[in-house]
Amino acid sequence: MSSGDGVEPLRRQDRTRLRRAEIVSAAARIFATDGYANVGTREIADAVGIRGASLYHHFGSKxxxxxEISLTVTREPVEENLPLLDLAATPTERLAALIEAHIRHxxxxxxxxxxxLHERTSLTAEHQARIDDYRHYYHRRVRDLLAAGMRAGEFRELDPPIVALGLMDMLNGVSGWIRGDSxxxxxxxxxxxxxxxxxxLRR
Structure with a gap:
C-alpha cells in the first residue's frame, strides 16, 4: 500500500513507539543494576542493539x-487504577480493587x-514536579475514597490523609521485595x- 492511504505512517509510528519502549525497558534494567550515574548512553544503545545516534533520535539525553521511566510508573496507575474508584460499588469494594491493581502493577x-524511586534526584526540577503532580493526584483520590468509606460507616474514623499516605507507602514497598513468578x-x-x-479499617 502507498503512504497516501495513511497505513505506512501508522506503521512507522508503531515502530517508533516500540523502539522507545525497548530503550526505556533496557535502560531501567541497566540503571537498576549499575546505578544511573554509572551508565552512559552508549551502554543503553548497545543493550538495545542500536547506534548511539539512533538513540538520540528517540531521546535527547539520558x-x-x-x-520516561519515572513517568511510566506514575502515570500508568493514574490511568489504569483510578477508574476503579469510580465503579458502582461500596468504598470497601473499590478500595480492594485498587489495592489489587496497584500490587499487580x-x-x-x-x-x-x-x-x-532511587534515582529521583537525578531528574530536573521540572520533571520532578510533573511526577509529583501524578503522585499527589493519586493520593488525593485514595484519601477521598477513605473519607467516603468513613462517612458511610464502613471504615473507622481516622485521619484520611495520614491513612492514605501510610497505605501508599505500604503498597509501594512491595516493589522492594516481591518476586512472585506466577x-x-x-x-x-x-x-x-x-x-x-x-x-x-473496618469498624
Whole structure:
C-alpha cells in the first residue's frame, strides 16, 4: 500500500513507539543494576542493539530516558487504577480493587518503580514536579475514597490523609521485595494485603 492511504505512517509510528519502549525497558534494567550515574548512553544503545545516534533520535539525553521511566510508573496507575474508584460499588469494594491493581502493577513494573524511586534526584526540577503532580493526584483520590468509606460507616474514623499516605507507602514497598513468578504467588500478596488493610479499617 502507498503512504497516501495513511497505513505506512501508522506503521512507522508503531515502530517508533516500540523502539522507545525497548530503550526505556533496557535502560531501567541497566540503571537498576549499575546505578544511573554509572551508565552512559552508549551502554543503553548497545543493550538495545542500536547506534548511539539512533538513540538520540528517540531521546535527547539520558535524563529524558530516566524521566520516561519515572513517568511510566506514575502515570500508568493514574490511568489504569483510578477508574476503579469510580465503579458502582461500596468504598470497601473499590478500595480492594485498587489495592489489587496497584500490587499487580508494581509486580509488572517492579524494576522501573525501583529506578524511579532511587534515582529521583537525578531528574530536573521540572520533571520532578510533573511526577509529583501524578503522585499527589493519586493520593488525593485514595484519601477521598477513605473519607467516603468513613462517612458511610464502613471504615473507622481516622485521619484520611495520614491513612492514605501510610497505605501508599505500604503498597509501594512491595516493589522492594516481591518476586512472585506466577499469578498464584502474586495473589498471595494481594490477599495478605487486603486482610491487613481492610481488617484494620473496618469498624
Amino acid at each position: 535524563e529524558e530516558i530516566l524521566y 508494581l509486580r509488572r513494573r517492579r524494576v522501573e518503580h525501583l529506578v524511579a 499469578d498464584d504467588d502474586v495473589q498471595v500478596v494481594v490477599d495478605t494485603y487486603l486482610d491487613l488493610v481492610l481488617g484494620g
